[in-house]
Amino acid sequence: xxxxxxxxxxxxxxxxxxxxAGTGATVxxxxxxxHAMKSGLGSATVELDGGVxxxxxxxxxxxxxVRDPASGKIVxxxxxxxxxxxxxDTAAYMKRHSAEAxxxxxxxxxxxxxxxxxxRLTKLQARKLAxxxxxxxARTICPVNTTVDxxxxxxxxxxxxxxxxxxxxxxxxxxxxxxxxPRHPIRARHGRAARPGGVAxxxxxxxxxxxxxxxxxxxxxxxxxxxx
Numbered sequence: 001x002x003x004x005x006x007x008x009x010x011x012x013x014x015x016x017x018x019x020x021a022g023t024g025a026t027v028x029x030x031x032x033x034x035h036a037m038k039s040g041l042g043s044a045t046v047e048l049d050g051g052v053x054x055x056x057x058x059x060x061x062x063x064x065x066v067r068d069p070a071s072g073k074i075v076x077x078x079x080x081x082x083x084x085x086x087x088x089d090t091a092a093y094m095k096r097h098s099a100e101a102x103x104x105x106x107x108x109x110x111x112x113x114x115x116x117x118x119x120r121l122t123k124l125q126a127r128k129l130a131x132x133x134x135x136x137x138a139r140t141i142c143p144v145n146t147t148v149d150x151x152x153x154x155x156x157x158x159x160x161x162x163x164x165x166x167x168x169x170x171x172x173x174x175x176x177x178x179x180x181x182p183r184h185p186i187r188a189r190h191g192r193a194a195r196p197g198g199v200a201x202x203x204x205x206x207x208x209x210x211x212x213x214x215x216x217x218x219x220x221x222x223x224x225x226x227x228x
Contacts, residue, residue: 014043014057021112025061027141028078029109030090037076039066046171051118052163054171056133058113062141063148065090069139091142110150113137115172118159125165130155132169136176 018025022041029036039062045055060066065077065087078088115133133153138144145151153176 014041016040016042021059025059027060027062027076028065028088028090029063029106030078030093031088034082035078035080035088037079039076044175046175048163048167048171050161050163052161052168052171054115054117054119054168054175056113056115056136056172056175058111058137058176060111060141061109062111062144062151063090063109063146064141064143066140067142094143107148107150109146109148110152111137111141111144112151113153113176115153115155115176117155117157117163117168117172119157119161119163119168120159121155121157121165121168125168126155126157128165129157129168129172133172133176135169135173139173 017040025039026036027039039060041059043057065074068075074087078090080086080088130153
């Protein structure tokens, strides 16, 4: 499947919303799936000087809510009742019902993120970039990394451009957070405008991977399997 995904890659923007790994994804499941909202797949790219790119691809399937980090407002999450349009506020509910909070939530939640860059990274730097990327997830999903979530961020590099890991980290946290991936599946699902700010839609990461010279089909396949 990984090789087939790499072979089918195009230079078009990544499809977002309830597609691919985002099919069936939901958020806000503290009271069960009946109170949840649809989520999906989102992507974003941050461009640094010197042609350095940091892109994210995130499948958001969280127990918690999705918040706008700029305002703190919930943009998607658990509703007070299955027919309600009013948000429950999962974090506040958990603090008021500490003994029972999460009893209706099943351990079938996971937010999967990939942060990719065309900058050269060592194995240690790739691990650090993934840690930076998780900051973006923490800024937008509340609560995150609970015992019923399997949240994880992968980082990869197939590039040769030199860039400081801390600068890449700032971009990774932005690509996976404010105005970008974790919130964008909600926007894509409901047909709203794309992300605000200076972050551009992500190019297809498969195409970017496939275009790198000196990358073997096995490596391309491994990247595709990791993402999907």
